[in-house]
Amino acid sequence: MQYQGVLKKMQTSYDSPIQYYLVFENDFIHVNQLINKKIGIAFVKYQCLACGENKKIYRQGYCYDDFFNQPQAGDWIMNPELSKAHLDIEDRDLAYEKRVQLQPHVVYLANSSNVKVGVTRKSQVPTRWIDQGAHEAIEIAELPNRYLAGITEVALKDHVADKTNWRTMLKNEIKDEDLVEWRNKLKQFLPAEAQEYYIENNTETAIDFPVERYPEKLKSLNLDKTPEFEGTLKGVKGQYLIFEDDTVFNVRNWEGYVVAITVNS
Template sequence: MQYQGVLTKMQTEIGNPIQYYLVFDSDFIHVNQLLNKKLSIKFIGYKCLACGENKKIYRQGYCYDDFYNQPQVGDWVMRPELSKAHLGIEDRDLDYEKKAQLQPHIVYLANSSNIKVGVTRKSQVPTRWIDQGAHEAIEIVEVPNRYLAGITEVALKDHVADKTNWRKMLKNEIEDKDLLEYRDKLREFIPEEAKEYFIENNKETELDFPVLDYPGKLKSLNLEKTPEYSGVLKGIKGQYLIFDDDTVFNVRNNEGYVVQLTMI
């Protein structure tokens, strides 16, 4: 069976284990059903997620020009503390920025390779945790806009990490932590503007990923250097496909790439 389309991040559905889907324009693949089967990936070209043209992808699925023009990849996306829509100040497109920034956001703790603090829209819980490969997570505050979430994250990352070690995450070099205890210890460091939004009564969310075998020495698949690859799919974690020869493929990092997928 063969599919061809533009890669975008895998869609997910909470479950035991989590269900993964690759969605193309006219079809989709339930990736869990490919476990223990041989899969071939062939690089065909590019299709920018904004202009739709066959232009080399620069970052996050966008060509160079669109990466520096499209509102959905403004600096405030990666650095929420730079959000200004609550002040009525435009970055690239104020209407878009108001819709994205002026909605409930969560500051959370997630444990994937280590405990880290992060920010996401409330509507993206637990999707954001799944994408990071976290096996457990908990909310700290729920605030009404992205700016408040951003300044809270900045304050807390002086006391806890804000990055995931993707290699440890994929090797499953993890240990369970008491996130409630960590959350309560961090409470005193929440900025005054956000203290009232602290979530008093909640519990950890635990996540189960569909992985048959974890890799040893990781080899990251780069489609530009290796335009054709095949291997037996052994797991899916975060936005990674894990293969039997310890090759891992980050689907999200290859958004905008046109590929041909063949089940052998």
């Protein structure tokens, strides 16, 4: 059986284990059903997520021109503290920026390779944690806009990590942490503007991933260098497909690439 479509990050549903879906324009793949099956991935062409043209992807699924023009790729996406919609100041598209920035955001702790702090829209909980491969997570504060969440994250970065070690996450070299204790310890470091939004009483969210075998020596599949690959799928964690030969494929890294996926029993 063969499928073809442009890669976008896998959609998920919170279950035990997490359910993963690759969604194409006219079809979808329930990825969990492919575990223990041999699948092939072949690069076909590019398809920019903005203009739809067959132009080399620069970053985040966009061609060079669209990466520097689309509001979805603005600096405030990766650096929430740069958000300015609450001041009525436009970056690239004020209507879009207001729609995204001026809604409830959560500052959280997630444990994927270590305890890290992060920011996401409230509507993206627990999706954001799943995408990061976190096996446990907890909210610290719920704030009314992206800017306040951003400055809160910046303040906490001095006291807790803000990056995930993807290799450790994929090897499952993890330990459980008491995130309630971490949350309480970090309360004192919240900015004054964020103190009233601290969440006093909540519990950890546990996340179970569909992985039958974790890799030992990681090899990342790079479609630019290896446009065709075949292997037996052994699991999915974060946005990574994990194969029997220790190859891992970060679906999100290759957004905007049209691929043909062949499934064999």
